[in-house]
Amino acid sequence: MxxxxxxxxxxxxxxxxxxxxxxxxxxxxxxxxxxxxxxxxxxxxxxxxxxxxxxxxxxxxxxxxxxxxxxxxxxxxxxxxxxxxxxxxxxxxxxxxxxxxxxxxxxxxxxxxxxxxxxxxxxxxxxxxxxxxxxxxxxxxxxxxxxxxxxxxxxxxxxxxxxxxxxxxxxxxxxxxxxxxxxxxxxxxxxxxxxxxxxxxxxxxxxxxxxxxxxxxxxxxxxxxxxxxxxxxxxxxxxxxxxxxxxxxxxxxxxxxxxxxxxxxxxxxxxxxxxxxxxxxxxxxxxxxxxxxxxxxxxxxxxxxxxxxxxSRPMRYGEDGRSVARWLHGATQPEHETRGRAGPGLPGARAEIRGAVVRRGGRTLLDHVDLTVAPGRVTALVGRSGSGKSMAAALLGRLLDPDEGAVLLDGIPVPQVPKSVLRRQIAVAFEKPALLGGDVAAAITAGLPGATGQDVLRAARLARAESFIGKMPEGFATELATVAMSGGEAQRVGLARAFIRPARLLILDDATSSLDMATEHEVNQALLAAMPGTTRVVVAHRVSSAARADTVVWLDGGRVRAVGAHAGLWLDPEYRAVFEPTASGARTEAAR
The missing domain is CATH 1.20.1560.10 (ABC transporter type 1, transmembrane domain)
Incomplete structure (x- = not known):
């Protein structure tokens, strides 16, 4: 016993x-x-x-x-x-x-x-x-x-x-x-x-x-x-x-x-x-x-x-960085040489899910999913609650491994990639970010230890967080325990934590759901301008987020139901029904 x-x-x-x-x-x-x-x-x-x-x-x-x-x-x-x-x-x-x-x-x-x-x-x-x-x-x-x-x-x-x-x-x-x-x-x-x-x-x-x-x-x-x-x-x-x-x-x-x-x-x-x-x-x-x-x-x-x-089976990572030498030069450069660079300096990664099956508690959450994310493009994952969007995003970010199938970055199985390289090249922002550290600056630099003040300021501007942080008693030095942030403010700090890293693959797991339409639009425009070559995967609940994506992957019941442009998928009434709980104004804006 x-x-x-x-x-x-x-x-x-x-x-x-x-x-x-x-x-x-x-x-x-x-x-x-x-x-x-x-x-x-x-x-x-x-x-x-x-x-x-x-x-x-x-x-x-x-x-x-x-x-x-x-x-x-x-x-x-x-x-x-x-x-x-x-x-x-x-x-x-x-x-x-x-x-x-x-x-x-x-x-x-x-x-x-x-x-x-x-x-x-x-x-x-x-x-x-x-x-x-x-x-x-x-x-x-x-x-x-x-x-x-x-x-x-x-x-x-x-x-x-x-x-x-x-x-x-x-x-x-x-x-x-x-x-x-x-x-x-x-x-x-x-x-x-x-x-x-x-x-x-x-x-x-x-x-x-x-x-x-x-x-x-x-x-x-x-x-x-x-x-x-x-x-x-x-x-x-x-x-x-x-x-x-x-x-x-x-x-x-x-x-x-x-x-x-x-x-x-x-x-x-x-x-x-x-x-x-x-x-x-x-x-x-x-x-x-x-x-x-x-x-x-x-x-x-x-x-x-x-x-x-x-x-609980621990995740396995590659031991030797040389085994991923073909994963473009940005993946193997030291952090201090790539910090703050985006686009041409760090070409976007190509991410693939092949035949992935994920089971939890006797339920199949993803059922033989095949998915390809084109490098440098914006891909939206869309579906009703429980369709498997967040699970697919977690697979791409290597937050879990599939029970069956494989996940690849630029053709390399992710278990072969060293942890230090993998985490340097992938950034993730969540719907409800857990802010860690003593003050606001520490919460942002948790994504990149050793970042400079300029790095923090740049990331905060990208996330449209600089304005409300500047109104705090001590600015970026304000202790987290002494300030109460709204859901949208916490999301923007979480976004800044993801943006501070020179990632080749950026995953936003409903990370802008608490932002108003104007702020969300500003954040997306800033990202497109500052990181034109970064591959982005967005778990989208809003019509506006799906409409801005280059490609939409429609998940239903743990399977990929359709892949295409939002405008084409919008003609399907069942696709439109996915967004029924969202505001009618957002739906009208996306349709227009």
């Missing part, structure tokens, strides 16, 4: 190999001192009773106590480092796996589930290395105590041995049941986190629709299951604690009573009786193992949840 989770825990342990060895050595020294102390105390008592010099035995006892204290402190410090580093390891791994799979990964977690993976599951998994080491050293005293008791007297060792199978049965049952319960608890936690994140994303809609009480009820609906899982775990711990709480004291008393009889028979000394009592107490301290078993079960459950990310 926990195969993949166990492998992940072993990987994390290997990443902390040096600290794990130090923790093991510290625990070995601490356990050794703990095990040697009863024998040293027994020897001291015998020397005192017999009138011999016990100074050496007393110094040995003091040394063992000092060693125990120092090694325990070292163990706690090292364990803290291991847990912190392991949590960082798991969180980095989870983030890298999700990002490597791309935004359209079929098995990618929801944002709420991913937050749970980063917080609860990673924190639980980070206890794995420490729990494994501590569990091993919590069992060692029982085995050493058993050997010491047999060495002291056979009858004492036999009594202790008879109680160990019952203790092992209790611990085994606890380990199996707690693993199952902890996994269920973490699953319900992830479900609640996902629902909460969805509600926060739609907070404005919830507010205006006055459905907050219903949303609260929906978010908290899994709480009874969470309570049942937690209660079942506590009940299991209580049941096992009650069993061991009865078994171990009885076993300890039986060992001491047997040792007393052996002392009365003259088979052992008073010091050996003291040592036997200490070893019996040490051996019956197996109850501490339950704590470490619980931690290990929680760690394995958390690691198993993290391991589900491996179901």
């Amino acid at each position: 926990f195969g993949s989770g166990a492998r992940l825990l072993r990987t994390a342990a290997r990443a902390q190999a040096g600290r794990t060895v130090l923790l093991t050595v510290a625990n070995a020294a601490s356990t050794g001192a703990q095990l040697a102390l009863p024998a040293a105390l027994g020897a001291t008592v015998d020397a005192l009773i017999e009138g011999r010099d016990f100074t050496g035995c007393l110094l040995l006892c003091a040394s063992l106590v000092a060693l125990y204290v120092v090694t325990e402190a070292l163990s706690d410090y090292t364990a803290g480092l291991i847990q912190a580093r392991s949590a960082l390891f798991f969180r980095r791994l989870a983030t890298r796996r999700v990002l490597a799979a791309g935004p359209y990964a079929p098995a990618g977690p929801k944002s709420g589930e991913f937050a749970t993976l980063l917080l609860e599951s990673a924190a639980a998994a980070s206890m794995g290395t420490n729990a494994a080491v501590w569990l091993g050293f919590s069992l060692a005293p029982a085995l050493v105590a058993l050997a010491a008791l047999w060495w002291t007297d056979a009858s004492v060792g036999l009594v202790f041995t008879c109680g160990l199978p019952l203790a092992a049965w209790c611990l085994k049952a606890f380990a199996a049941d707690s693993s199952r319960l902890v996994a269920g608890y973490l699953d319900v936690q992830g479900e609640i986190s996902a629902r909460l994140t969805e509600a926060l994303d739609g907070a404005r809609t919830i507010a205006v629709s006055h459905t907050s009480e219903r949303e609260v009820a929906r978010i908290l609906a899994p709480l009874p299951r969470l309570r049942c899982s937690g209660q079942a775990l506590w009940q299991l711990q209580g049941k096992v604690t009650a069993r061991t709480g009865l078994l171990f004291p009885l076993l300890n008393a039986a060992v001491v009573a047997t040792a007393g009889l052996a002392l009365g028979a003259g088979r052992i000394t008073p010091g050996q009786l003291l040592a036997a009592a200490e070893y019996a107490a040490m051996g019956t301290g197996l109850g501490m193992s339950m704590l470490f078993i619980s931690q290990l079960s929680r760690a394995r459950a958390g690691a198993e949840r993290l391991a589900t990310l491996t179901a």
